[in-house]
Every structure is written in structure tokens, then in C-alpha cells.
Amino acid sequence: MTRRKAKLKARVTHLEMTALPAHRVPMPFGPRLAVMRAENMPVHFYRYLYEQVGKPHHWTMRRRIADKALAAAIHAGSTEIEVLYVDGVPAGFFELDLARMPDEAEILYFGLVPDFHGRGLARFFLSAAIFAAWAHEPEKVTIHTNTLDSPRALQLYQKMGFAPVSWSEEEVEPWT
Incomplete structure (x- = not known):
């Protein structure tokens, strides 16, 4: 008999930014960095990134979606x-x-693989995401975080110019 794990409760903070930041965060010195747009990303590569970034935070939305639906x-x-x-x-x-669009561009997912946490990359990479979103000229840019994400996520989002606009709660199935 398989025992199901209890669901986790998460408090979700919904944030928005209504103006383009004055400056981009510069690329950190040290490692060779590249931010590349993925055109027609293979489903298996997306699943790899999604699991590596999302598993520690119990991301669920795309976890069990069929390949055809995920590709779409x-x-x-x-x-x-x-x-x-x-x-x-x-x-x-x-x-x-x-x-x-044109009302809203949402940063639906954002994150780093755990091996790259603590290297000073998050501010730079989030800045890249913010400017990519604003390149589409929306009225606002939105992002969401919850209590299962990195404990520094909400602080980082606010430091980068996002303001909380609402909260909600959800139950999340733990990633096993």
C-alpha cells in the first residue's frame, strides 16, 4: 500500500511592478555567463530545468503535464x-x-539550479527577466512567490522593485 504524503500549505504573495527600473543589474565578474533565449526548447530539456530549479520548492503546475500539452x-x-x-x-x-498583453507580462517561472545558489547570480538574472518582460511594453510586470520558495525570494523581488498587491493560500503536493 502506497502512503500519500500530506499536502504542504503555501502562502502565495502576488507582486507587480508598474514602471521599468532605471538600471539593469550588471553581469557579475568571474565566471563566463550567457543568457540565451531558448527557441523550440526540447521538452526533455525543459523538464530537466523545471525539476532542477523547481523540485526543492515543490513546483507543481508543469510537473505531471503530458509531453504534448507541455510542448504546446x-x-x-x-x-x-x-x-x-x-x-x-x-x-x-x-x-x-x-x-x-498588453496589460501584463508575467514572470511565470524564475530560478537557479541549487548548485548555483549563493554565487551572486540571482539579482543579475532577475534583472534580465525583468528587462525581457518590459521589452514587450506591458502596463505592468507580475511575479508570484510563496513560502516554499527560497526564503530570500520575496525580499529579492521587493528589492528589485516589485510590490506585493495580494496574498492567497494553496495546498501543494510535495515533490517526492
């Missing part, structure tokens, strides 16, 4: 994905949802 979502004209590479290794990704 990530290859949609309203989806934009960029990958951060550090010394040639994929270190994180962000995904923009542009389906509600």
Missing part, C-alpha cells in the same frame, strides 16, 4: 524562455507568460 505550452507564441549558462552549464531559467 512552452512553444506557444505567448511564451518566452531564457536560460542562464555559467561556464557552459545550464544554471537556471525564466519563463515569461505574455498571454495577457
Whole structure:
């Protein structure tokens, strides 16, 4: 008999930014970095990034979606994905949802692979995501975080110019 794990409760903070920041965060010195837009990303590579970045935070939305449905979502004209590479290794990704343009560009996913935490990359990479979203000239840019994300995520988002606008709660199935 398989025992199901209890669901986790997460408090979700919904944030928005209504003006383009005055400055980009510069690329850190040290490692060779590249942020590259992923065109027609293979589903298996997306799943790899999603698991590496999202598993510690129990991301669920795309975890069990069928390959065909996932391909449709990530290859949609309203989806934009960029990958951060550090010394040639994929270190994180962000995904923009542009389906509600011109009103809103949403940073649907943003994160780093755990091996790249603590290296001073998050501010730079989030700045890249913010400017990529603003390049579409929305009225606002939105992002969401919850209590299962990095404990520094909410602080970083606010430091970068996002303001909380609402909260909600959800139950999340733990990633096993």
C-alpha cells in the first residue's frame, strides 16, 4: 500500500511592478555567463530545468503535464524562455507568460539550479527577466512567490522593485 504524503500549505504573495527600473543589474565578474533565449526548447530539456530549479520548492503546475500539452505550452507564441549558462552549464531559467498583453507580462517561472545558489547570480538574472518582460511594453510586470520558495525570494523581488498587491493560500503536493 502506497502512503500519500500530506499536502504542504503555501502562502502565495502576488507582486507587480508598474514602471521599468532605471538600471539593469550588471553581469557579475568571474565566471563566463550567457543568457540565451531558448527557441523550440526540447521538452526533455525543459523538464530537466523545471525539476532542477523547481523540485526543492515543490513546483507543481508543469510537473505531471503530458509531453504534448507541455510542448504546446512552452512553444506557444505567448511564451518566452531564457536560460542562464555559467561556464557552459545550464544554471537556471525564466519563463515569461505574455498571454495577457498588453496589460501584463508575467514572470511565470524564475530560478537557479541549487548548485548555483549563493554565487551572486540571482539579482543579475532577475534583472534580465525583468528587462525581457518590459521589452514587450506591458502596463505592468507580475511575479508570484510563496513560502516554499527560497526564503530570500520575496525580499529579492521587493528589492528589485516589485510590490506585493495580494496574498492567497494553496495546498501543494510535495515533490517526492
